[in-house]
Amino acid sequence: MIGNWVFTPVSDLNEKGEKQSMKKGFWVRVVIMMALVLTAAFGNVAQAAGYPSLKSGTYTVGNEIPAGLTEFHIPEGTAIVDVTRNVNGEDRDVVYETIDSDYSGRFTANLKNGDSVWIYVHNEESTVEVHPVSKPDLTKVSAGYYEVGTDIPEGTYRLKTDQPADARDSAYITIFDSTYIEKERYSLFFDDAPLEYSFIKGDKVYLSALEGTMSFQKVIQPQSLTMSTSGLSLMVNQVLPIKATVNPSSATNREVSWKSSDSKVATVDAKGNVKGIKAGKATITATAKGNPSVKKSINVTVRVIPSGLKLSKDKLNITKKQTVKVTATVTPTNAANKTLVWKSSNAKVATVDTKGSIKGIANGSATITATAKDNSKLSKKVAVTVSTKTIKVNKTKLSVTAGKTAQLTATVLPTDSTDKKVTWKSSNTRIATVDSKGKITGKKKGSATITASVKDAKPVKIKVTVNAPILAKSVKMNKSRVTLNKGKSITLSATVSPSNTTNKTLKWKSSNSKVAKVDSKGKVTAVGAGSAKITASSTNGKTTTAAITVPYVKSLSTGKWKAGTDIKAGRYRITTKSGFGNLFINTGGNRDINEILSSKDEDFGVTVVTTDIKSGDKIEIAGLESVQFTQVSHAKVKSFSSGYWIVGKDIAPGRYKFTTPDEFGNFFVFRKDYAIVNELLANSTKDGGVTSVTATLKTGDEIGIAGLEKVNFSKK
Numbered sequence: 001m002i003g004n005w006v007f008t009p010v011s012d013l014n015e016k017g018e019k020q021s022m023k024k025g026f027w028v029r030v031v032i033m034m035a036l037v038l039t040a041a042f043g044n045v046a047q048a049a050g051y052p053s054l055k056s057g058t059y060t061v062g063n064e065i066p067a068g069l070t071e072f073h074i075p076e077g078t079a080i081v082d083v084t085r086n087v088n089g090e091d092r093d094v095v096y097e098t099i100d101s102d103y104s105g106r107f108t109a110n111l112k113n114g115d116s117v118w119i120y121v122h123n124e125e126s127t128v129e130v131h132p133v134s135k136p137d138l139t140k141v142s143a144g145y146y147e148v149g150t151d152i153p154e155g156t157y158r159l160k161t162d163q164p165a166d167a168r169d170s171a172y173i174t175i176f177d178s179t180y181i182e183k184e185r186y187s188l189f190f191d192d193a194p195l196e197y198s199f200i201k202g203d204k205v206y207l208s209a210l211e212g213t214m215s216f217q218k219v220i221q222p223q224s225l226t227m228s229t230s231g232l233s234l235m236v237n238q239v240l241p242i243k244a245t246v247n248p249s250s251a252t253n254r255e256v257s258w259k260s261s262d263s264k265v266a267t268v269d270a271k272g273n274v275k276g277i278k279a280g281k282a283t284i285t286a287t288a289k290g291n292p293s294v295k296k297s298i299n300v301t302v303r304v305i306p307s308g309l310k311l312s313k314d315k316l317n318i319t320k321k322q323t324v325k326v327t328a329t330v331t332p333t334n335a336a337n338k339t340l341v342w343k344s345s346n347a348k349v350a351t352v353d354t355k356g357s358i359k360g361i362a363n364g365s366a367t368i369t370a371t372a373k374d375n376s377k378l379s380k381k382v383a384v385t386v387s388t389k390t391i392k393v394n395k396t397k398l399s400v401t402a403g404k405t406a407q408l409t410a411t412v413l414p415t416d417s418t419d420k421k422v423t424w425k426s427s428n429t430r431i432a433t434v435d436s437k438g439k440i441t442g443k444k445k446g447s448a449t450i451t452a453s454v455k456d457a458k459p460v461k462i463k464v465t466v467n468a469p470i471l472a473k474s475v476k477m478n479k480s481r482v483t484l485n486k487g488k489s490i491t492l493s494a495t496v497s498p499s500n501t502t503n504k505t506l507k508w509k510s511s512n513s514k515v516a517k518v519d520s521k522g523k524v525t526a527v528g529a530g531s532a533k534i535t536a537s538s539t540n541g542k543t544t545t546a547a548i549t550v551p552y553v554k555s556l557s558t559g560k561w562k563a564g565t566d567i568k569a570g571r572y573r574i575t576t577k578s579g580f581g582n583l584f585i586n587t588g589g590n591r592d593i594n595e596i597l598s599s600k601d602e603d604f605g606v607t608v609v610t611t612d613i614k615s616g617d618k619i620e621i622a623g624l625e626s627v628q629f630t631q632v633s634h635a636k637v638k639s640f641s642s643g644y645w646i647v648g649k650d651i652a653p654g655r656y657k658f659t660t661p662d663e664f665g666n667f668f669v670f671r672k673d674y675a676i677v678n679e680l681l682a683n684s685t686k687d688g689g690v691t692s693v694t695a696t697l698k699t700g701d702e703i704g705i706a707g708l709e710k711v712n713f714s715k716k
Helices: 029-042
Strands: 045-048 051-054 057-060 068-073 078-087 090-100 106-111 116-121 128-132 144-147 155-163 170-176 182-189 195-199 204-208 213-218 224-227 231-235 239-241 244-247 256-260 266-268 273-276 280-288 295-303 308-311 315-318 323-325 328-331 340-344 350-352 357-360 364-372 375-386 390-393 397-401 405-407 410-413 423-426 432-434 439-442 446-453 460-467 474-477 481-483 489-491 494-497 506-510 516-518 523-526 530-538 543-550 553-556 559-562 570-576 580-586 593-598 609-613 618-622 627-631 642-646 654-659 664-671 674-682 693-697 702-706 711-715
Touching (some): 155 170, 155 182, 182 195, 224 280, 224 295, 231 273, 273 295, 340 350, 350 364, 357 375, 390 446, 390 460, 397 405, 397 439, 516 530, 570 593, 593 642, 593 702
Parallel strands (some): 474 543, 609 642
Antiparallel strands (some): 045 051, 051 128, 057 116, 068 106, 068 128, 155 213, 170 182, 256 280, 280 295, 308 328, 340 364, 364 375, 405 439, 432 439, 474 494, 489 523, 506 530, 570 609, 570 627, 580 593, 664 702
């Protein structure tokens, strides 16, 4: 027993052998108690061929059993062998094994003086023979308990069950350290690959359940590698082999593994075949599988030839004595040799040097060819034309109105010539001026000559006629009146007449920038409640205006409010941004409001109420977070929403027919203090209302609408 673990592996069912527990390890610790009783009757020592033959009992090594490497053998039957050793003052089971004559019937153990050996023989007629053995043959090690440094030399071994009793044989291997603490545990089957393990002096090796023998092959590690070449140079897609030799030749494992430092440059397969992938450098390393610390590397260079060529020019138009460098781009960028050979087809017209600098010699044409030195099939051409420098202006004469501008454009030929800067000059700057880019500005009626000059070219002259300016006769705004909520913007535009007015520049101004401000482009932004006038003025004083109204807006939450105190009196368009709730306005007269007010997202109630609110009116809001009161003025409308409307201000007097697309609601017409119309107006008669109301309206009549989102009207 090592610690608290009893090693009885022969009683295990293993996956490959499927041995029956009745053949090995059948007896468990219950039998041990029975054996203690039987020991008195059968515990004696007999001699067989000079070695002890033992029956059931407890024996001491150094007395009945000699110390050293000892083999326990039962010729017939089954027995349990339990070796107890004092380790640091504590008795421990170092061997607990069942031996069976139906199998090998043997177990070898390294015994020490003082060890206690308990033997239990299942058949009282049988005995266990005990005799010393020499050091084990490492090519045929049988089941047993061995010490490294005494029975098995220290070192690295490859373990293999190479002589099984049958194809089902297996072994359980447990390794303990010098203090008898378990280090490793393995199971090795007959067809498993060898187990490699490094044993150190003092290790204990416990081989159990082994019917045949196991070989301990000493591993000789590689010491060095020899490469078949010290370096390698190859082209893309080329494959060359490298051979690595493991030294010494007696090394147990002479296999090597291969690795490339950069598989994007070069790869290597398991046989040492190196393939170039792309240009660059990489390191190929061979590593001894038997000793990964043994490595050898060589440098590999992968080269590519040019496959692409691009020139910065495919044609060139220059003057005599002018030199232009043509830039060449060779691809791929990692091509080993990017050198180009340059050649001119006519050196009397144009020459070229080794760096691609082309020089004009005389007027005419020549072809310059660039060819890759490393790939003669790769070339590009430049068509060269040498000619005299000239200036070409887009116009020879032009007319411009005073105060206006016109643009002249000059082209310098040949296109690739140098010193192409054009100098512009006016013969009379009081009539017309010209800037450095050829922009002409008419000053006053008359004529002038503009000259365009370029170094080494003949100047060009352009006649300019300046006409008198056309003044603005009127300015008209696109809108005369705009209502704009605070923070909102609108861009106004103004048209200057006549259309050929020379200067259509407008100056924008606000009469009250605290209400509305305007920028230089006519963009008007509402700043605060009130009225302002936006004016656009031409350069000669023609004006146009637009009236801007920024309505007063007040937001009230749920609660009770008083007009004149919490909100100023006026006409309001009342809305809410979210939810729905009740809106009450008590005027003490005909204009009382009692509505369910909702946002546009709610399919309930009405979304807008329009009415006049006078000082002293009581306002109550229920169920709404925020209600917006936006001040509006009376204006002729095409349809009505809930609220109160004034005939003569919101609708002209006359006879009208009123209808609604909504389900139903109340429709009133008040004349002074009397309701001349009081109807339930609906879009069908199923709810008990009427589908239309026809009434003759007079100036001052009030139209009251409740519960209706929209009321349409048409004149009769």
